[in-house]
Amino acid sequence: MTEMFVQLKLGDQRCKSKTLCKSANPQWREQFDFHYFSDRMGILDIEVWGKDSRKHEERLGTCKVDIAALPLKQANRLELPLESCLGALLMLITLTPCAGVxxxxxxxxxxxxxxxxxxxxxxxxxxxxxxxxxxxxxxxxxxxxxxxxxxxxxxxxxxxxxxxxxxxxxxxxxxxxxxxxxxxxxxxxxxxxxxxxxxxxxxxxxxxxxxxxxxxxxxxxxxxxxxxxxxxxxxxxxxxxxxxxxxxxxxxxxxxxxxxxxxxxxxxxxxxxxxxxxxxxxxxxxxxxxxxxxxxxxxxxxxxxxx
Missing domain, CATH: 2.60.40.150 (C2 domain)
Structure with missing residues (x-):
């Protein structure tokens, strides 16, 4: 695998990171906005993928975050062990009340x-x-x-x-x-x-x-x-x-x-x-x-x- 990217899913909302050259410690440093309705959905699904020079993609690891368990109005720093492979994903998740959607x-x-x-x-x-x-x-x-x-x-x-x-x-x-x-x-x-x-x-x-x-x-x-x-x-x-x-x-x-x-x-x-x-x-x-x-x-x- 020569490249890596991350996919995130919350309910029907899906986001995909940029693709980076594979290394032991890739750093995406990207931000995504999701709309979370606490009476509808609460699990953020995360997948780390690898892609080779022939564009063949392979899922390297997964993890989940229970959004409902996180406190509001603060940056929650999470280190999430990946299933199916070694390593962990370091994330910051902030829940902010929003009356816009x-x-x-x-x-x-x-x-x-x-x-x-x-x-x-x-x-x-x-x-x-x-x-x-x-x-x-x-x-x-x-x-x-x-x-x-x-x-x-x-x-x-x-x-x-x-x-x-x-x-x-x-x-x-x-x-x-x-x-x-x-x-x-x-x-x-x-x-x-x-x-x-x-x-x-x-x-x-x-x-x-x-x-x-x-x-x-x-x-x-x-x-x-x-x-x-x-x-x-x-x-x-x-x-x-x-x-x-x-x-x-x-x-x-x-x-x-x-x-x-x-x-x-x-x-x-x-x-x-x-x-x-x-x-x-x-x-x-x-x-x-x-x-x-x-x-x-x-x-x-x-x-x-x-x-």
Whole structure:
């Protein structure tokens, strides 16, 4: 084996490290963000892989972390022995309460409540520009429906679901079976880390245990969003260069602090760490009717070396 990399999995969230030349003490020194819902999932699965010059990959060792057992708001330094091989993985894991990510039905839309909307707007007002510089704002996306989708199945129908991606955050709808005009009516809330980010919404056809089929995609720069206006977006191909088939209806609200957003513009952009895998969970909503509170934590994972 000439190269090594690490894969991390928490629920449906997957990340992959950069690949390093194999040595006795490789040091990745990378950071990954996961969203941990304490009533949904709690085990971080970690795998160390090796790759030879012929690109053949072999799993060298594994370990697990029970996230629920870790204390909040502190850097937890862990030295994790690897199963199936000698050595250990040194990691720093920090759990930080986060109110930025949620999935809900339209009837419990967070910004639909005037009191809650006022509280959120107050959090990002100019008077709070110097508080929590990483908390720039929130994006709320209502995924309403799609129309005239491509028929991906032999029956002349599709089993569509939507995947939403913003930076390293990835959320998805449930699947609506045998329908070319699905109505999801779901609300997704994302934390804003870079006001220059682009929201990507991709429609897939669920295909059992096989990778889902592509049904179309749209890319929406955050700065182009007009608050509270329902919009119809023509679905495009994977390269976003040509129209594909069908359209999707979205309604978006963006609330952010312009001072914090400007300062973040001059800092390095967050690396895209999410592994580009199409083996997605398509069974049910991630969180049905759930509003983020103490149980929603931002898992910050750093790892350094395998002695």
């Amino acid at each position: 949620s999935v809900s039905d339209l009837c419990v839309c967070p910004l639909a409540d005037p009191c809650e909307r006022k509280q959120i707007a107050q959090r990002y007002c100019l008077q709070n520009s110097l508080k929590d510089m990483k908390d720039i704002g929130i994006l709320q996306v209502k995924v309403l429906k799609a129309v005239d989708l491509l028929a991906a199945d032999f029956s002349g129908k599709s089993d569509p679901f939507c995947l939403l991606e913003l930076g390293n955050d990835r959320l998805q709808t449930h699947t609506i079976y045998k329908n070319l005009n699905p109505e999801w009516n779901k609300v997704f809330t994302f934390p804003i880390k870079d006001i220059h980010d682009v929201l990507e919404v991709t429609v897939f056809d669920e295909d059992g245990d096989k990778p889902p089929d592509f049904l179309g995609k749209v890319a929406i720069p955050l700065l182009s969003i007009r608050d509270g206006q329902p919009n119809c977006y023509v679905l495009k191909n994977k390269d976003l260069e040509q129209a594909f088939k069908g359209a999707i209806y979205l309604e978006m609200d963006l609330i952010y602090n312009p001072v914090k957003a400007s300062i973040r513009t001059f800092t390095p952009r967050e690396k895209r760490f999410v592994e580009d895998t199409r083996k997605l969970s398509k069974k049910v909503d991630l969180i049905k009717g759930y509003r983020p509170c103490e149980k929603n934590h931002h898992g910050n994972v750093e790892y350094n070396t395998v002695p």
